[in-house]
Amino acid sequence: MSPNQDSESGPKISRREALRQGAWGAAGMLLAGGLASGSRAAEPGKTQPEAKAKSVIQIFLWGGMSHNDTWDPKPEAGREYMGEFSAVIPTNVDGIQIGALFPELAKQADKYSLIRSMTHGNNGHETAAYLMQTGHAPGERLAYPSVGAVFALFKSPGYTGMIPPYVVLTKPQGRFSEEGFLGPKFKPFATGGDPNAMRFEVEGVVARNITDDRQKARRELLGKMNTLGNLMAASPQMVAAAEAKEQAYELILGAGKEVFDLSKEKPELRDRYGRHTFGQECLVARRLVETGVPYVVINYPGGWDTHKDHFQTMRRQAPQLDQGLAMLLQDLSDHGLLETTIVWCCGEFGRGPKVDWQPPWNGGRNHYGKVFSVLVAGGGFKGGRVVGSSDEKGEEVKERPVYPVDLLGSIYKLSGIDSGARLPHPMGAEAYVLPAASEGAKSAGLLTEIM
Amino acid sequence: MTTLPLTWAVALGAALSSAATAEIPANVYESPEPAKPAGRLDEIVFAKLSSLGFQPALCSDAVFVRRAYLDLIGTLPTAQEAREFIENPAKGKRRELVDQLLERDEYADYWAMRWGDILRIKAEFPVNLWPNAAQAYHRWVRASLAENKPYDKFVRELLTSSGSNFRAGPVNFYRAVQNRTPEGIAMAAALALMGSRADRWPEERLQGMAVFFSQIGYKPTSEWKEEVVFWDPLRASATAGNTAPGRDAIRAVAQPAGDEPATPAVPAEGGPRTAMLPDGTRIELPADRDPREVFADWLITPENPWMAKSIVNRVWAWLLGRGIIHEPDDIREDNPPSNPELLAYLERELVASGYDLKQLYRLIVNSSTYQFSSVPRTSDPEALANFAIYPLRRLDAEVLIDAVNQVTGTSDLYTSAIPEPFTYIPQGKPAVSIADGSITSPFLALFGRSARATGMENERDNKPVPAQSLHMLNSSHIQNKLEQGPNLRAIIASGGGPERILEQLYLTILSRQPTADEVAAALEYGSAGEASRPARSARSGRPGRGNRFVPTRARENWTDITWALINSAEFLYRH
Structure with missing residues (x-):
């Protein structure tokens, strides 16, 4: 109608086109500016076509979950090691037993494999979290992006969804900058809100008490009152600002946000996921993957840093993890999505296999990076297997160590991302998706036994 | 005492009558005075602009007050500060304001923030200064800025201090690098103090400069994460791979179960004695002097072009959004200044003032060049490169x-x-x-x-991304502030009618009076709400706190108007 409104809603022809061309990533642009010369040049967007995995759901058990009490039980080790959780249960796969806190996961063991020999030896939260999610040693000269940001970089050129390519439910991990040197564009989109609430209020997308009519009226008002912006609408800064705003409105007023509307799911299904935040996060994760979002992190609501009150916390949290994760695997499978979706679940490390009964811990477990467990499923990972093992007390790797580059390398491989590809660094520094063996990164090989 | 605001419908009539004197929007932003040179700096810039055929305009008082506050102290003027400045008839009021701002506490806060970026003041990952050290480092930077320490002195202290990272702030310069080798430190010093990216230097040059930083020792103390940075000519504290021992000690403490123990190396005897200055001169290091001092004394010599060039270019870029050499930390021969004479003039002035940074700010901010309008006359990129306009930049x-x-x-x-x-x-x-x-x-x-x-x-990185728009436009974080912020509530409840409220909102948010068109648009929004969106408040409204007679919808409308102002380019951008 008025020229003001036009400038608010942007140039009509190119807008949708621009959005379709991977508007959330625009990795190509970044590459053009950031890549000098290099032997192993990255070609983000050129993920191998034969790649099985299209998406990843990472369940991050912040704080570090005990391996002894969960997926690598040591019933013979006695109370000193097993504390209150000496019971184990069989699973639906012969020969695999897990801790009795996970009856639901026991019914799904054919869908996942357990790595019982994950190791990096780092016992600091932030350094271990960095190591597990970048594969690079903390304290190197560069701050690498996390695996999710790497997915956003490689997947966004071909990604046409309205939802950002790297989503975290619901709060960012916040211990290191997940985007690393790739810059804010590759930051995870943190939803905020609580999917277990009456309405999942995704920060910035679904606002409380603001109807679509009011949104539209406001937008029109802004168009009229944006005096300087309208005066300078042709300037490059204002064009860039208008594009960002347009994309935001695609989510605020568009259909894309329906992915967050859990009322579209049957109440019975929601019940099966569990009427708790984690359970409903798992359901949102499935819906996100269904619409093609390449990388979803569930940053576990509540922590696993159980120096104290360990057994109490485990008794409270483990059943929710069990219910939500088991149902996620089942539901992904029911939707035919497990084939194309990698699910991986672990903390930044495990917890001390020997219980600390002394004050002030009074029955706690401390940080333990020497050996711990990881659950992987889907997207080309076989189910019903166990990779590696720890010793009889869960203190050392007994056979087949798995290092962070082995795990991440396998995830990249299944997703068609070349681990040796060069990453675009703003200063043109040499940086690759994963460190090579020549850079001193420990490796015992990809997880070919389950791929 | 709150009085009921007039209803929107009543206000509309009054507003429409005054809207007859519609202004051209640019007048809000520009001064009627023609732009003329106010000193030598301007003469240099104006000469260049006229040779290129650009005709700049001066910004209005309202733009200036906002710009000067944001640029000098990183803080918005209050409504009262903006109004007083705009209404002040004094001739020299811009100059006077600059002097006042330079003495405010926020000056040191804001510029310590900028320096914090350059000097990497961060406790944790990836530079790992640790909290106490980050605070000590910042305290020293902030105090230096507050007392207007001469810049050469600032640089020398930064490069030559020794002591505990928790007590001697500037020693953290040598700790705030991820790659704590002599080369890594040389690169950090070149970047921060010479505006040069040493990874582009000839290998020999970088190695030669690294020699100045090859005798730095780091020694842990019994206090957790404390370490002493000192001149260690015998390299008594050296370990393999040039990794600082303090760091390994810290690692060892942090990771008792770590499987990569540090292997102490046999201290190297002597080490290189010949260093090379960045200008290519070889220099024999005296055995009785900390080589860091030798380097610092070379760097701060007035005849040496690096330091003065880098700092005047950086300050210019901070104030005007773009370096005379651009990027401001990419000074090299094949990246020439857009106006060499201007750069040389600023360097001379800085040296002549005794490296007085506040004087440098004064010189720049009081120039007509700094006070140009941000409204472009041309899309020629040369206009931007030659400072014919003040460029739009999103607020940090x-x-x-x-x-x-x-x-x-x-x-x-x-x-x-x-x-x-x-x-x-x-x-x-x-x-x-x-x-x-x-x-x-x-x-x-x-x-x-x-x-x-x-x-x-x-x-x-101030480039806009959609997630930021989502946040400003639609997050509960911002919406709660708009709905519940006591300052906004006070303005809206202050009475005096919608136009008074609007004026106060504009002064508070945009540091200027609204135009007649803007008043009309706002009031129309309110009245349209009465007529055509009756269902809205029924669904979304909640009874008001404090005064339950204030119609909820009226408050919603005010919220939406402030929302629009906060989402306007004029609020979000330096202009």
Whole structure:
């Protein structure tokens, strides 16, 4: 109608086109500016076509979950090691037993494999979290992006969804900058809100008490009152600002946000996921993957840093993890999505296999990076297997160590991302998706036994 | 005492009659005075502009007051400060304002924030200064700025100090690098103090400069994460791979189960004695002198072009959005200044003033060049490169959230979740004054605050991304501030009718009076709400707190108007 409104809603022809061309990533642009010369040049967007995995759901058990009490039980080790959780249960796969806190996961063991020999030896939260999610040693000269940001970089050129390519439910991990040197564009989109609430209020997308009519009226008002912006609408800064705003409105007023509307799911299904935040996060994760979002992190609501009150916390949290994760695997499978979706679940490390009964811990477990467990499923990972093992007390790797580059390398491989590809660094520094063996990164090989 | 605001319908009639004198919007932003040179700086710039055929215009008083506050102290003027300045008839009021701003506490806060980016003041990952050291480093930077320490002295202290990282702030310069080798430190010094990216230098040059930093020792103390940085000519504290021993000691403490123990090397005998200055001169290091001092004394010599060139170019870029050499930390021969004479003039002035930084700010901000309008006359990129306009730049993350909080009367929570117990900053402390880059909030991270990993200017990223728009347009974080912010509520409840309220909102948010068109648009929004959106408040309205007779919808309308102002380019951008 008025020229003001036009400038608010942007140039009509190119807008949708621009959005379709991977508007959330625009990795190509970044590459053009950031890549000098290099032997192993990255070609983000050129993920191998034969790649099985299209998406990843990472369940991050912040704080570090005990391996002894969960997926690598040591019933013979006695109370000193097993504390209150000496019971184990069989699973639906012969020969695999897990801790009795996970009856639901026991019914799904054919869908996942357990790595019982994950190791990096780092016992600091932030350094271990960095190591597990970048594969690079903390304290190197560069701050690498996390695996999710790497997915956003490689997947966004071909990604046409309205939802950002790297989503975290619901709060960012916040211990290191997940985007690393790739810059804010590759930051995870943190939803905020609580999917277990009456309405999942995704920060910035679904606002409380603001109807679509009011949104539209406001937008029109802004168009009229944006005096300087309208005066300078042709300037490059204002064009860039208008594009960002347009994309935001695609989510605020568009259909894309329906992915967050859990009322579209049957109440019975929601019940099966569990009427708790984690359970409903798992359901949102499935819906996100269904619409093609390449990388979803569930940053576990509540922590696993159980120096104290360990057994109490485990008794409270483990059943929710069990219910939500088991149902996620089942539901992904029911939707035919497990084939194309990698699910991986672990903390930044495990917890001390020997219980600390002394004050002030009074029955706690401390940080333990020497050996711990990881659950992987889907997207080309076989189910019903166990990779590696720890010793009889869960203190050392007994056979087949798995290092962070082995795990991440396998995830990249299944997703068609070349681990040796060069990453675009703003200063043109040499940086690759994963460190090579020549850079001193420990490796015992990809997880070919389950791929 | 609150009085009922007039209803929207009544206000509309009054507004429409005054809307007859519609202004051309540019007049809000530009001064009627023609732009003329105000000194030597301007003569140089104007000569270049006229040779290129550009005709600049001066910004209005309203633009100037906002610009000067944001650029010099990173803080918005209050409504009263803006009004007083705009209404002040005195001739020299711009100059007077600049002098006042340079003496405000926020000057040191804001510029310590900028320096914090360059000097990588961050406790945790990836430079790992640790909290006490980050605070000590920041305290020294801030105090230096507050007392207007001569810049050459500042640089020399930064390069030559020794002592505990918790007590002698500037020693952290040698700790705030990820790659703590002599080369890594040489590169950090070149970037921060010479504006040069040493990874592009000939290998020999970098190695030669690294020699000046090859005798730095780091020694842990019995206090957790304390270490002493000192001149260690015998390299008594050296370990293999040039890794600082203090760091390994810290690692060992942090990771008792780590499987990579540090292997102490046999101290190298002597080490290189011949260093090379960045200008290519070879220099024999005297055995009785800390080589850092030799380097620092060379760097701060007035005849040496590097330091003065780098700092005047950086300050210019900070104030005018673009270096005379651009990027300001990419000074090299094949990246020439857009106006060499201007750069040379600023260098001379800085040296002549005894490296007085405030004097440099004064010189620049009082020039007509700095006071040009931001409204472009041409799309020729040369206009921008030659400073014919003041460029639009989105407010930095910290400045933006402080502005939102000032306008609404609210505050944010800043924390660092890494060391336990977690760090919390007292409520109400502005984001620009946060010492440590590890202390943060989701907003600061989202809006591109520097990660303080490399010390590059471009680590601070103010380019718009959609997630930021979502946040400003539609987040509960911003919406709650608009709905509940006591300052906004006070303005809206202040009475005097919608036009008074609007005027106060404009002065508070945009530091100027509204135009007649803007008044009309706002009032129309209110009245349209009465007529055509009756269902809205029924669904979304809640009874007002304080005065339950205020129609909820009227308050919603005011919220929407302030929302529009906060989302306008004029609020979000330096202009």
